[in-house]
Amino acid sequence: MNRKVSGTTLDIRGLKKQFDNRLILNNIDLLVQRGEFLAVVGRSGSGKSTLLRLIAGLEEPSGGVIMQEGKAISGLNDAARIMFQEPRLLPWRTVFANIALGIRDQNGRTEKTARILEQVGLAGYGKQWPGVLSGGQRQRVALARALASNPRLLLLDEPLGALDALTRIEMQRLIEKLWQEQRFTALLVTHDVEEAVILADRVIMLRDGKVGMDIRIPLPRPRQRNNPLFASLVGTILDQVMASTDRQKSQTLNLVTSKTDKASS
Ligand SMILES: Nc1ncnc2c1ncn2[C@@H]1O[C@H](COP(=O)(O)OP(=O)(O)OP(=O)(O)O)[C@@H](O)[C@H]1O
Ligand SMILES: [Mg+2]
Structure with a gap:
């Protein structure tokens, strides 16, 4: 018999991460329940992998704290295992x-x-x-x-990003099955909004270094793509991700325009 494990809780408060004077994460507040399946979406460069690396203890926060089971994480997080887009096998x-x-x-x-x-x-x-x-x-x-090793926290950084559509669906089912059996807490970073809604209890989006959206997925499992609520949740989340991407583009454009204006005046 498989030993039942219980997932960890996470309580992230005021988390900041800065690289070379650039504030990538700016006051992340996030509470993750024991055994919860949380998906993280957001445009490229919004800090999703950085958040996962901080939780894994592979990076040090520039500010704030990550509490796991009521204790601040320091050094490598022993309760966590991480999986990446490429398998990294020997x-x-x-x-x-x-x-x-x-x-x-x-x-x-x-x-x-x-x-x-x-x-x-x-x-x-x-x-x-x-x-x-x-x-x-x-x-x-x-x-x-x-x-x-029956981890209490599984961190998934776009683990299915390089797979074909059918293999992806098979892997999503496998991850869901193992999560239901082992009851670890799961954090999945994905660019695929459908994948987030198929798997997660809750989907958050990173925007401007903060949690810009936090949506609960109240659908029964296994999730059916033909459920009208499924389509409407995917639509809502996609709209938010697109809006954050458009906003980023217009901010960049404004920056370029104001630099050009200054140069020409
Ligand atoms: N070790 C590092 N040193 C300097 N900058 C870094 C480092 N790690 C990440 N960054 C920067 O932080 C920002 C966020 O990176 P991160 O990899 O967390 O984004 P992401 O949301 O996972 O993007 P993607 O969806 O493309 O994987 C990027 O601008 C990246 O260049
Ligand atoms: Mg990433």
């Missing part, structure tokens, strides 16, 4: 060994690895090299590695 290790790497505790490592391989539909692939797998299968291995 080509000279077998599938089995790649997954086992995700388990720090030696106790029962082989059994845990075999179990998660089966759960991601790759039983029988343990001895293969990553190089012979398809893109979708490699992402399954990456997901298995991330989940092998």
